Amino acid sequence: MTSRDQVSVTLAQVAKAAGVGESTVSRVLRNHGSYSGKTRERVMTAVERLGYVPNRIAGTLASAGSRLVAFVIPSLSNIVFADVLRGASATLENNQYQAVFAVTDYDPAREEALVASMLAWRPAAVILAGYEHTERTIKMLRASNCRAVELLDVDGTALDLAVGFSNRAAGRQSAEFLLKRGYRRIGYVGHDIDRDTRAGKRYSSFCDTLSANGTPLADQEIYREASSVERGRLGLDRLLARTPDLDAVYFSNDDMALGGYFHCLARGIVIPSQLAIFGYNGLDLGRVMPQALSTIRTPRVAAGELAAKLIMDNASPQVVDLGFELIEGATA
Incomplete structure (x- = not known):
């Protein structure tokens, strides 16, 4: 048999x-x-x-409430979302809830399909990244009986619960920091800011702040793919080939900034006297580099923990801004 x-x-x-x-x-x-x-x-x-x-599904259908919490996240290769899951897992497990997850690859249409699939299992909550979703995704979530939690952003209107920080404020403070340090020829290297709307908000706010201070962005290199260390290195190489007189570069996240740092090491570019580098996320790797990366540290683990707690407590709809920390580091 x-x-x-x-x-x-x-x-x-x-x-x-x-x-x-x-x-x-x-x-x-x-x-x-x-x-x-x-x-x-x-x-x-x-x-x-x-x-x-x-048979957990049979138990779910026979009980008053589901024990599933669905995470619909953009990426697993990006440690940011692994940190969110790590933050939420202990609270969920301690309350006998089971986390399940699906990956959208930053595609709104794929997110829509995955949310529909997850809702068919009648989860207690659906956790997503950011506020930007398709109209059908929003309708499905509003029509469901489960809680919706949007993470890692507070710049917008929440469906139900939201836990995060202002990406617009992060972009603005990054620009203000570089300007305060005396940098005036500033470039940008980034990944797909159309799909990664949070990166897009930081980029827009960064550029607006530079322009408001009379120093518009000098040049940029933006990939239409996901972020990576390799793209950060190649992006800085291309940017400096076009605009060699830059004195600082803002990267869409720490992955890209690390690639930029490696490019400078390979080409003998002295950081920060010849070129300053600034990132976003505050990854551990950036902290233990030979020169600690100048960046914004975001509370991803804390965001996951609080999201899970709000679900367990059946909290009233609310937006929680956890803020962020600017790390001066040694690269800018």
């Missing part, structure tokens, strides 16, 4: 093997309610011997 032909072990079979009722098995497996240590041992022995796997 193949595994496909086998009949799944049922809760009733576990209960019979353990010599207890099905409700007792359910309480033991959910770690909820009263039962003795000996009863738990008998149930878990039966579970292990029979190879029983709880």
